[in-house]
Amino acid sequence: MGFGPMMSSLLRNKTGPLLVALQIAVTLAIVINSLFIIMQRVEKMNRPTGIDVDNVIVTYVRGFGEDFDVVSSITNDIDLIKSISGVVAATVSNHVPLSGSGSGTGLRAVADETITPIGVGRFRWSEEGLDAMGIELSRGRNFYPQEVNYILPTSENGTPPSVLITQDLAESLFGEEDALGKPVYWGDMEASTVVGIIGHMHGSWVTWDKLTNVVIQPGKPAYTTNKYIIRVEPGMRDELLPVIEQKLGESNRQRVIKRVSTLEDLAARSYQQDRGTAIILSIVISLLIGLTVLVIVGLSSFHVTQRTKQIGTRRALGARRIDIIKQFMLENWLVTTAGALLGALLTFALAYWLEVSFELPRLDWRFLPAGIVTLWVMSSLAAFEPARRAASVPPAVATRSV
Amino acid sequence: MFNYNIKLALKSMRRNPIMTALMVAAIAVGIGISMTTLTVHYMMSGNPIPEKSDTLFAITLDSWNPLRPFNDDRPERGPHQVTFHDAERLIALGKAKRQTAMFESSLIIEPVNEDELPFEAGARVTNADFFSMFNVPFIYGSSWDKSADSAAEPVVVLTRELNERFYGGEDSVGERLTMQGIQFQIVGVIDNWEPTPRFYDPINGGFQDINEMFIPFTLTRALELGSNGSDWGWKSEETTTFEQWLNSESVWVQYWIELDSGSVNDRDDYVTHLNAYVGEQKKLGRFERPLNNRIFNVMEWMEYHEVVANDAKVLLGLSFLFLLVCLLSTIALLLTKFIGKTNEISLRRALGASRKVIFNQQIAEVAVIGTTGGLIGLALAGLGLQGIEYLYDAPAGLVRLDWIMMFAAIGMAITSSVIAGIYPAWRVCQIPPAAQLKTQ
Numbered sequence: 118m119g120f121g122p123m124m125s126s127l128l129r130n131k132t133g134p135l136l137v138a139l140q141i142a143v144t145l146a147i148v149i150n151s152l153f154i155i156m157q158r159v160e161k162m163n164r165p166t167g168i169d170v171d172n173v174i175v176t177y178v179r180g181f182g183e184d185f186d187v188v189s190s191i192t193n194d195i196d197l198i199k200s201i202s203g204v205v206a207a208t209v210s211n212h213v214p215l216s217g218s219g220s221g222t223g224l225r226a227v228a229d230e231t232i233t234p235i236g237v238g239r240f241r242w243s244e245e246g247l248d249a250m251g252i253e254l255s256r257g258r259n260f261y262p263q264e265v266n267y268i269l270p271t272s273e274n275g276t277p278p279s280v281l282i283t284q285d286l287a288e289s290l291f292g293e294e295d296a297l298g299k300p301v302y303w304g305d306m307e308a309s310t311v312v313g314i315i316g317h318m319h320g321s322w323v324t325w326d327k328l329t330n331v332v333i334q335p336g337k338p339a340y341t342t343n344k345y346i347i348r349v350e351p352g353m354r355d356e357l358l359p360v361i362e363q364k365l366g367e368s369n370r371q372r373v374i375k376r377v378s379t380l381e382d383l384a385a386r387s388y389q390q391d392r393g394t395a396i397i398l399s400i401v402i403s404l405l406i407g408l409t410v411l412v413i414v415g416l417s418s419f420h421v422t423q424r425t426k427q428i429g430t431r432r433a434l435g436a437r438r439i440d441i442i443k444q445f446m447l448e449n450w451l452v453t454t455a456g457a458l459l460g461a462l463l464t465f466a467l468a469y470w471l472e473v474s475f476e477l478p479r480l481d482w483r484f485l486p487a488g489i490v491t492l493w494v495m496s497s498l499a500a501f502e503p504a505r506r507a508a509s510v511p512p513a514v515a516t517r518s519v
Numbered sequence: 520m521f522n523y524n525i526k527l528a529l530k531s532m533r534r535n536p537i538m539t540a541l542m543v544a545a546i547a548v549g550i551g552i553s554m555t556t557l558t559v560h561y562m563m564s565g566n567p568i569p570e571k572s573d574t575l576f577a578i579t580l581d582s583w584n585p586l587r588p589f590n591d592d593r594p595e596r597g598p599h600q601v602t603f604h605d606a607e608r609l610i611a612l613g614k615a616k617r618q619t620a621m622f623e624s625s626l627i628i629e630p631v632n633e634d635e636l637p638f639e640a641g642a643r644v645t646n647a648d649f650f651s652m653f654n655v656p657f658i659y660g661s662s663w664d665k666s667a668d669s670a671a672e673p674v675v676v677l678t679r680e681l682n683e684r685f686y687g688g689e690d691s692v693g694e695r696l697t698m699q700g701i702q703f704q705i706v707g708v709i710d711n712w713e714p715t716p717r718f719y720d721p722i723n724g725g726f727q728d729i730n731e732m733f734i735p736f737t738l739t740r741a742l743e744l745g746s747n748g749s750d751w752g753w754k755s756e757e758t759t760t761f762e763q764w765l766n767s768e769s770v771w772v773q774y775w776i777e778l779d780s781g782s783v784n785d786r787d788d789y790v791t792h793l794n795a796y797v798g799e800q801k802k803l804g805r806f807e808r809p810l811n812n813r814i815f816n817v818m819e820w821m822e823y824h825e826v827v828a829n830d831a832k833v834l835l836g837l838s839f840l841f842l843l844v845c846l847l848s849t850i851a852l853l854l855t856k857f858i859g860k861t862n863e864i865s866l867r868r869a870l871g872a873s874r875k876v877i878f879n880q881q882i883a884e885v886a887v888i889g890t891t892g893g894l895i896g897l898a899l900a901g902l903g904l905q906g907i908e909y910l911y912d913a914p915a916g917l918v919r920l921d922w923i924m925m926f927a928a929i930g931m932a933i934t935s936s937v938i939a940g941i942y943p944a945w946r947v948c949q950i951p952p953a954a955q956l957k958t959q
Contacts, residue, residue, distance in 0.1 A: 140844055151837060181700075183700055306755075373637050373638065393830075393911050396910060398834070409844070415852065420855070
């Protein structure tokens, strides 16, 4: 028993179940593709940065006026910041990693202008830079204090003798070979020597495919806007942020404090688009799943009410409660499975469209079986209560006129 | 008849409140989500200056490295900004009806009173033509004279916001502001002007707040103004003095022209002028790449910079699929519900109601459901857009439902629900009169 009455009721009214199957199919396609996009974005936002993001404060200041001396201003500011208890290290930097604003250039392993250079993000900071960012040097050495000079806009370009580079950049430039101690060549074919290798760090532009290619030059940039990177003891960031802002503001009235913010906020801003998309898609699929579940519950309940007489008759003829539950659950399962099969096709069609039109990564096929299993469970849960209600129809109903 | 249909519809809706609520909810969330993404897309892809978008052009000159193109992935493209000295010379040549060069900078406004704090304000460094080219509206005063451009006079045009801050919204024309130690004379205050997207500078973000003031491009030298926007360079050059930097091959200035018309003829004419200029420069040993000078009108320039984010398109596509699911739900629910009304319909048919009457009555019910769902959906879309502004930290009011979008939402809700209702209504009409009554 089982299939007889179920198939006959499904076939008697084909359009209803067909519509539900179609709805399930489109739902599956949207949910799986959206979940895949969400996972991609979450993964992207959670990539290790190599930086102690949680404990870094960034400050942008700009001096003005005839007698403003940028070098002494920076020197005094850094001394002042380091005198605040709880501050671990501080440096002035040309740019702030993860902030979306940066400097890029090209490097080569050999002095040959015809070779396409490797794209890199470039930072310039003092011997305290690594400590101020909480970046680990995996091999070699940090800058010596005597290698670090103030760089004014009017300074000679002066190629730095030593630089630090990331492991990823080392591999792009030198492959298997050890980069430590080797020269790297800038656009003007001048060379700097790699004195240290950073295991891993992110540069300025989080959407750039060469985000982990970073070169660091020694120096204290003394440009119009001075950017200070400050690392504090764990847990003290929010307490120290207003203190730093206030002390800097009071110490020198010839400067505008443009912004004091946490590196976490700056990085979050860089990932705004990804986070926004992930949140919107999460809302969309929650609403979608909620709607589809409610529709299944609503339609099943309605069918139960419609078929009270049929159920009563079957019960009167000897069908047990469990048989009635089975009938409704199986009916629901058949519709769901038909929807899932069509949905599998739609899922791949949608994934193909997203991949081709919008350069999104290819859908991981393993999302599909996982999605179908979840669908089975959810639609069974949705159909269970109406089925149970159907089973409670007393056999005596058959004798009554509805 | 119409009122009677609506009355019957409301009665029928009340009989099955859960089904009715589900249908209204389905249409409401479907419309809410799709209108939210549609509005975002509509705003991003809108024409920010429809009256002139065909006659305004951004130009690109390929002054890049002879060894490799500006963009390896799109080798046909030159750099999307020009060098400072090319901009200066093109303005001097003045071959278009109007022309403007510009970049984004910032200046410190020094306090008038001791107790005020100095304040950094963004500035667009440009020339007098900027205002007439882009139809910038003024509340007080006007643009500066062209003579101020040639004499590099320290004049400034403020935005409404900055004028509120410093002069409480009063007419400030003729007042003076001290910036970088120099007294600037205020010549005009512009009204709220927020072209969306910010077409004249998509390079530094198409959807950001507007700059706070405007000063002449010719002041760049005297004030040694640096660009806050992006700059690209390819050549190793000595740039220790500001003059060397201005004469370098770095590209950091945006250049726009206005032509009499957007005709192919006028466009070609102007490109011919550009080619002639570049030809002269080639004789001096610059522009070593093949001749590649192009002009792009406003919408072409938006396309070039892919102002509409891919994510916005993906969300739009997915939310319309979502609307499809909502419609499928509605059809399924309607069908089930109408079948439940078989007895009633049979009776009405037996009492003389024609098929047409029955059909109209079902459609009226669907239209009532659609309108209710559409109105709730509109409220949801309003909420959704506020959420988007919050998520993307957008200036308040950047994305909002205008009248067009509101009518579109309601229209879409009614149309789609009526389409959803046609098949179920037709099915109901097939019920033979009194046939159903017999089985009782």
